[in-house]
Amino acid sequence: MSEVRIPLVVIKGRGIAHRQPHRFERDARTPFDDGWDSLASAAGEEHEPPETEVRWEDARSAITRNDSPDIGFSLGLNPYRGCEHGCAYCYARPSHSYLNLSPGLDFETRIVARRNIADVLRQELLRPGHRPGPLALGTVTDAYQPVERELRLTRAVLQVLHEARHPVAIVTKGSGVERDLDLLAPMGRLGLAAVYVTVTTLDAALARRLEPRAAAPHRRLRTIRTLAEAGVPVGVSVSPQIPFLNEDMEQVLQAAAEAGATRAFYQVLRLPCELGPLFRQWLQQHVPERAGRIMARVQDLHGGRDYNADFATRMKGQGVWAELLRQRFSKACARLGLDGPRQPLDSSQFRPAALRAQRGLFD
Numbered sequence: 001m002s003e004v005r006i007p008l009v010v011i012k013g014r015g016i017a018h019r020q021p022h023r024f025e026r027d028a029r030t031p032f033d034d035g036w037d038s039l040a041s042a043a044g045e046e047h048e049p050p051e052t053e054v055r056w057e058d059a060r061s062a063i064t065r066n067d068s069p070d071i072g073f074s075l076g077l078n079p080y081r082g083c084e085h086g087c088a089y090c091y092a093r094p095s096h097s098y099l100n101l102s103p104g105l106d107f108e109t110r111i112v113a114r115r116n117i118a119d120v121l122r123q124e125l126l127r128p129g130h131r132p133g134p135l136a137l138g139t140v141t142d143a144y145q146p147v148e149r150e151l152r153l154t155r156a157v158l159q160v161l162h163e164a165r166h167p168v169a170i171v172t173k174g175s176g177v178e179r180d181l182d183l184l185a186p187m188g189r190l191g192l193a194a195v196y197v198t199v200t201t202l203d204a205a206l207a208r209r210l211e212p213r214a215a216a217p218h219r220r221l222r223t224i225r226t227l228a229e230a231g232v233p234v235g236v237s238v239s240p241q242i243p244f245l246n247e248d249m250e251q252v253l254q255a256a257a258e259a260g261a262t263r264a265f266y267q268v269l270r271l272p273c274e275l276g277p278l279f280r281q282w283l284q285q286h287v288p289e290r291a292g293r294i295m296a297r298v299q300d301l302h303g304g305r306d307y308n309a310d311f312a313t314r315m316k317g318q319g320v321w322a323e324l325l326r327q328r329f330s331k332a333c334a335r336l337g338l339d340g341p342r343q344p345l346d347s348s349q350f351r352p353a354a355l356r357a358q359r360g361l362f363d
Contacts, residue, residue, distance in 0.1 A: 016104040059114040062121040076139035079153035081112035083141035088282040094273035118156035132350035144174025167345035173214040188232035191346040198237040201246040228260025235263035243297035257336040268317040276306035
């Protein structure tokens with residue numbers, strides 16, 4: 001693979017500012033500072049953010065199945081590929097390589113929307129061999145990213161699940177989940193729905209750089225409160241934990257508990273494939289004085305590498321710092337009442353006959 005150097009820039013409202021080549025490309029482009037961006041920043045100038053492009057795709061399947069022992073669900077569904085939130089640390093960025101798109105800027109500006117996802121889901125739930133279980137919605141990219149406000153693919157999926165009384169679990173940074181309370185609240189009361197809101201940090205300035213198009217931290221806490229008051233079981237994800245960057249885990253957990261969260265979980269930063277160099281570049285742009293310390297500790301968590309795919313350690317890490325992090329989390333959750341047993345979602349109410357009746361209206 002040959003290497004082409006490109007200027008290193010920062011784009012307002014975007015997590016990664018360049019289209020880094022994916023791992024299947026023949027040429028590699030390496031960002032560098034050519035001086036012009038530094039002059040522009042000194043003059044108060046900002047690069048105009050590129051607009052988000054949406055490409056439609058017809059889904060051939062809706063439900064994905066997972067048997068990884070360190071993941072707490074076996075069924076998943078993603079209405080979108082790519083995510084406009086633009087989180088610099090997102091472990092899903094390398095998935096854009098399979099679309100011949102960059103895991104960098106393309107991942108957050110070139111979104112693939114699966115327009116028939118709800119219809120395909122309906123067909124799959126009607127199959128005689130379908131065994132209902134908690135379906136994780138938005139397992140790769142956020143189901144409530146900004147384009148969902150207009151496209152409403154996630155809502156269409158929820159409507160199918162609501163009709164069928166099929167259990168669903170959601171993890172999101174998007175306040176748009178509040179729009180669907182008319183579906184989630186009754187499902188929550190029946191033990192069919194739970195939502196986790198990710199709050200990475202309470203530091204709004206850091207969140208703006210780290211997760212540029214996700215809801216602000218205080219807005220996510222309001223979402224937790226709104227969901228809890230509506231009767232939806234709600235928890236908080238304090239993920240990913242990034243050494244020497246978002247060090248306010250206890251404060252996040254306390255704020256979430258005060259807002260109504262009743263459970264919590266965390267994962268450590270993991271940097272598979274192209275994400276390693278992408279995140280290093282983000283560190284050099286935003287916190288260069290800490291970049292070396294952060295990456296050294298990240299590698300400590302993964303046995304001396306950016307990422308270790310071992311099921312036993314990839315989510316929580318290994319070594320001394322991983323153990324200290326586990327203790328901090330456990331003590332905070334015990335103090336705040338976030339360590340109670342999880343109430344499992346109910347799969348016994350599944351009624352595919354309701355989907356057959358609904359489909360019959362259009363036959």
